[in-house]
Amino acid sequence: MEKLAIHGGTPVRKEKIYYGRQWIGDDDVQAVASVLKGDLITCGPSVEALEKKLCEVTGAKYAVAVCNGTAALHCACIAAGLGEGDEVITTPLTFAASANCAVYVGATPVFADVNPKTYNIDPASIEAHITPKTKAVVAVDFTGQAVEHDRIREICDKHGLKLIIDAAHAIGTKYKGKPEGSIGDMTCFSFHPVKTVTAGEGGAITTNDPELYRRLRLASQHGIVRHPEEFVEKNPEGIWYYEMQELGYNYRMTDFQAALLISQLNKLDMFSKRRKEIVNAYNEAFKDMEEIIVQEEIPESDTTRHLYIIRLNLDKLSCTRAEFFQAMSAENIQPQVHYVPVYWFPFYEKMGYKRGLCPVAEDIYKGIMSIPLYPMMNDQDVADTIAAVKKIAAYYHKD
Numbered sequence: 001m002e003k004l005a006i007h008g009g010t011p012v013r014k015e016k017i018y019y020g021r022q023w024i025g026d027d028d029v030q031a032v033a034s035v036l037k038g039d040l041i042t043c044g045p046s047v048e049a050l051e052k053k054l055c056e057v058t059g060a061k062y063a064v065a066v067c068n069g070t071a072a073l074h075c076a077c078i079a080a081g082l083g084e085g086d087e088v089i090t091t092p093l094t095f096a097a098s099a100n101c102a103v104y105v106g107a108t109p110v111f112a113d114v115n116p117k118t119y120n121i122d123p124a125s126i127e128a129h130i131t132p133k134t135k136a137v138v139a140v141d142f143t144g145q146a147v148e149h150d151r152i153r154e155i156c157d158k159h160g161l162k163l164i165i166d167a168a169h170a171i172g173t174k175y176k177g178k179p180e181g182s183i184g185d186m187t188c189f190s191f192h193p194v195k196t197v198t199a200g201e202g203g204a205i206t207t208n209d210p211e212l213y214r215r216l217r218l219a220s221q222h223g224i225v226r227h228p229e230e231f232v233e234k235n236p237e238g239i240w241y242y243e244m245q246e247l248g249y250n251y252r253m254t255d256f257q258a259a260l261l262i263s264q265l266n267k268l269d270m271f272s273k274r275r276k277e278i279v280n281a282y283n284e285a286f287k288d289m290e291e292i293i294v295q296e297e298i299p300e301s302d303t304t305r306h307l308y309i310i311r312l313n314l315d316k317l318s319c320t321r322a323e324f325f326q327a328m329s330a331e332n333i334q335p336q337v338h339y340v341p342v343y344w345f346p347f348y349e350k351m352g353y354k355r356g357l358c359p360v361a362e363d364i365y366k367g368i369m370s371i372p373l374y375p376m377m378n379d380q381d382v383a384d385t386i387a388a389v390k391k392i393a394a395y396y397h398k399d
């Protein structure tokens with residue numbers, strides 16, 4: 001039995017690698033620098049060019065770039081007309097923002113359980129949680145895998161619900177050949193540095209609906225319109241006039257971030273390809289291990305995976321998840337856990353949510369951790385990660 005690094009053995013590698021990291025090339029640096037040296041570093045032409053590019057990549061008719069994925073979700077809830085007394089169904093196995101966006105507008109998040117194999121929101125559980133107050137579903141493409149769009153769409157249509165897709169993890173993913181971004185009523189993206197493409201911080205909402213697009217622009221830009229044909233005032237005093245029509249926010253993205261994101265999107269296919277190669281290598285390495293459960297995918301999803309999650313089969317291990325996690329860290333492979341069920345947090349506990357609401361999600365949470373997955377990983381990094389998982393699993397194996 002190989003001695004674990006946590007017990008004084010030699011780690012599988014000398015330098016630590018982390019669960020995710022950005023790829024910034026000279027092309028990205030040049031794209032940013034050229035905007036910084038120009039006249040307009042915000043409210044300039046790069047944001048418009050980015051929105052056009054996002055439409056090309058996602059197949060959506062409209063895109064609104066914003067300052068982060070959380071702002072994108074907030075704008076989507078505003079545009080959907082959600083407010084006090086409304087209920088919004090989402091998953092607990094996500095970053096808090098997927099539920100917080102409902103709270104921002106005074107609505108109530110309701111948590112549906114997840115599929116035990118794919119970890120994505122379970123359409124049957126969505127349906128079971130619908131009440132007369134339900135107005136929308138925020139379905140998260142968890143780890144990058146597309147949700148069961150057809151079934152969720154059917155449920156939303158049957159009950160008159162808006163479908164907001166939280167695709168923070170899923171740029172580049174396709175469902176039945178259609179890219180994420182063109183399927184839900186609105187789709188929200190995040191461009192945080194651990195995501196597949198980055199703007200430093202950034203987000204966007206895509207939609208095919210011109211009215212939702214209009215509302216998304218208002219929500220993200222102070223509720224202000226600038227084109228005379230949209231004015232309520234029919235005889236403005238001069239060309240300086242613009243009009244605030246609703247209460248909105250300043251959620252603008254800067255032009256240098258937009259330029260960075262355009263440059264990153266030019267590499268999306270390359271990033272997707274490498275992520276898929278690494279996912280395949282991990283799946284192959286772990287598929288016959290008793291101690292590890294591999295996340296399954298629906299056949300309709302052609303996934304650009306953001307996260308690779310290993311789920312420990314704790315019946316076959318004599319350690320806890322925390323001990324396995326610390327052992328990985330000592331081997332210089334730094335995992336992370338995605339995510340603590342959202343309603344377990346004190347904020348939600350204080351609102352009255354109780355543990356036990358979503359037993360499948362809670363059970364999955366107990367055994368999961370995300371291991372390194374990013375396109376800059378070389379084959380040795382991938383081999384080291386696999387070696388660390390196998391070494392620790394063998395050490396703690398229990399029959």
Ligand SMILES: Cc1ncc(COP(=O)(O)O)c(C=O)c1O
Pocket residue numbers: 068069070071094095097098140166168169189190191192202203
């Ligand atoms: C599923 C999900 N939704 C929303 C967000 C929020 O995105 P941002 O960090 O860009 O605000 C994240 C970010 O981690 C996320 O993972």
